[in-house]
Amino acid sequence: MSDGLVIRAATAADADAIDTVHRAAFAATAYGYQGEAELVRMIDADRDALVSLVARQGGDIVGHVLFSRMNVEADGKAIPAAALAPVAALPDKQGQGIGAALIRTGLDMLCEQGAAISFVLGHKEYYPRFGYSSELASRFASPFAGPHFMAMMLDSAAPWPLGGRADYAPAFGRMG
């Protein structure tokens, strides 16, 4: 892990620094900035954030991850679920384990909160290392279904649901 890295819960005072991280990180991607900073603010305003963590290094906020409440039905019953999105590290801080530290800490906290499943829509080479699987996600009907849609049971010993439906928090529908 990166030297001197501290992962802690985000506070209201971090809001501008979190904006900066997402704007810089997503602007540097192939698909460009898509309004991820506004998404974080909308999810917070809707009180749909379950876990929001910042990575701090040398006094600066260098990364952020948000897990938000989802509406998920598995084998006919509602189960507590969290979407991982967005996650970002400042461009000059990437590849040092900051994203991984944010995601792993967030998944541990979700587990403690009693979440049963987490979903992510993203790089299919990156998220499987944390336990996310496109095979599990493919059992759930979702507008995001496809090879980049992945899911993981937070208790790795839990049986996989056979089928269901996965809906993101309303703020995702108001993006861009």
Ligand SMILES: CC(C)(COP(=O)(O)OP(=O)(O)OC[C@H]1O[C@@H](n2cnc3c(N)ncnc32)[C@H](O)[C@@H]1OP(=O)(O)O)[C@@H](O)C(=O)NCCC(=O)NCCS
């Ligand atoms: C994705 C991101 C959060 C990862 O954070 P990070 O601190 O750089 O990641 P880590 O140091 O924990 O892990 C580095 C690994 O991520 C991989 N990675 C980073 N971006 C990737 C991408 N676009 N596609 C596939 N893998 C990627 C690297 O190849 C590296 O893999 P390796 O360990 O096999 O060498 C960061 O690169 C980022 O902010 N990217 C721009 C915003 C973004 O794309 N967010 C995710 C949206 S799905």
